[in-house]
Amino acid sequence: MPIRGRLSLTMTSDTDTLLAEDPITGEEIELPADVEVGEIIDSPVTGTELEVISLDPVVLEEAPELEEDWGE
Amino acid sequence: MRVGVLYSRIRKDEKLLLSELRDRGHEVEKIDVRKERFGLESTTANVADLDLVVDRCLSTSRSLYATKFLDSYGVPVVNSPETGDVCADKAKNSLALAEADIPTPATEVAFTKETALEAIESFGYPCVLKPVVGSWGRLMAKIDTRDAAEAILEHKETLGHYEHKVFYVQEFVDKPGRDIRALAVDGEPVAAMTRSSDHWLTNAAKGGETESFELDDRALELVERASNAVGGGMLGVDLMEVGGTDSGEYTVHEVNHTVEFKALDSATDVNVPAEVVDWLEAKAAAAANGEEVTA
Numbered sequence: 001m002p003i004r005g006r007l008s009l010t011m012t013s014d015t016d017t018l019l020a021e022d023p024i025t026g027e028e029i030e031l032p033a034d035v036e037v038g039e040i041i042d043s044p045v046t047g048t049e050l051e052v053i054s055l056d057p058v059v060l061e062e063a064p065e066l067e068e069d070w071g072e
Numbered sequence: 073m074r075v076g077v078l079y080s081r082i083r084k085d086e087k088l089l090l091s092e093l094r095d096r097g098h099e100v101e102k103i104d105v106r107k108e109r110f111g112l113e114s115t116t117a118n119v120a121d122l123d124l125v126v127d128r129c130l131s132t133s134r135s136l137y138a139t140k141f142l143d144s145y146g147v148p149v150v151n152s153p154e155t156g157d158v159c160a161d162k163a164k165n166s167l168a169l170a171e172a173d174i175p176t177p178a179t180e181v182a183f184t185k186e187t188a189l190e191a192i193e194s195f196g197y198p199c200v201l202k203p204v205v206g207s208w209g210r211l212m213a214k215i216d217t218r219d220a221a222e223a224i225l226e227h228k229e230t231l232g233h234y235e236h237k238v239f240y241v242q243e244f245v246d247k248p249g250r251d252i253r254a255l256a257v258d259g260e261p262v263a264a265m266t267r268s269s270d271h272w273l274t275n276a277a278k279g280g281e282t283e284s285f286e287l288d289d290r291a292l293e294l295v296e297r298a299s300n301a302v303g304g305g306m307l308g309v310d311l312m313e314v315g316g317t318d319s320g321e322y323t324v325h326e327v328n329h330t331v332e333f334k335a336l337d338s339a340t341d342v343n344v345p346a347e348v349v350d351w352l353e354a355k356a357a358a359a360a361n362g363e364e365v366t367a
Binding site: 034036038039040051052064068069070071072 | 079080081082083086087090091102104130131132133203205206207208210233308328329330331332
């Protein structure tokens with residue numbers, strides 16, 4: 001079961017970002033406000049690829065590992 | 073239009089595409105194929121009344137099955153499952169190019185270590201061994217000696233998946249430190265770039281440097297023919313220059329069916345997502361008129 005982190009949808013005060021919990025470290029991280037469900041972002045804390053599972057609340061999960069048939 | 077986007081992972085490419093579609097006022101139905109089921113007559117995916125579905129699945133197997141099922145329901149989908157089937161498999165890809173008389177590297181397929189070694193020896197060294205399914209230059213081997221060939225073949229035999237026992241052996245093309253990626257829609261080039269590296273693999277995914285490239289008449293012709301050879305659609309056509317950068321001669325080594333375009337969008341002045349959406353709009357209009365959406 002992938003590790004999940006969640007935090008309520010929170011717009012930061014002066015920027016177009018969302019706050020979420022890094023599922024690996026538990027730290028609060030900022031995401032661009034236009035982030036999409038299904039989008040992959042790099043954790044600014046660990047560099048781990050995280051998948052956006054939902055936006056309300058913001059839930060991040062460790063992204064699936066590369067599989068052999070991925071690509072173009 | 074109301075457009076469905078099949079995906080399992082939103083990369084920058086899909087983000088660019090989604091933004092362009094929404095900016096133009098199109099209604100987008102994101103379809104995460106991991107969450108859906110596909111039956112013989114219907115699917116849990118919300119595909120009712122979609123004008124067009126565009127396949128952006130990162131996983132080749134999901135791409136091939138999902139498009140095949142949608143096509144069976146009569147949902148217009150690009151690229152078509154037929155195009156995907158040819159492009160997803162390097163052996164089928166090579167056969168399609170050769171059958172269309174398009175210059176492509178000499179290739180042999182063998183099914184045992186022994187016959188693969190015979191193929192390698194007949195090409196001489198160096199030559200190239202590739203998995204039939206895969207991308208981004210992964211598990212590709214440039215083989216310089218018989219010792220290396222024997223070791224790699226033995227490793228591949230033990231990898232487990234049956235596809236690793238389909239040995240795809242190819243001549244090594246001595247390209248001038250770069251290859252060319254052209255993005256084309258039904259054979260019409262959108263943009264092209266070179267991918268350069270000191271390494272023999274020049275894929276952008278492997279860190280190859282990208283630079284805008286202008287296709288000459290011969291390259292334009294080959295891109296169009298290669299697109300037709302695999303059934304048309306939105307494709308990444310990969311070419312190598314043969315005999316140096318000024319020779320005007322090319323060999324087409326691959327056509328990709330779920331083409332990534334973020335590197336091309338950055339490397340060129342072309343607004344690639346806008347061109348892609350222009351094409352999708354034309355495809356949706358054609359589908360609405362009862363025309364086939366593939367070339």
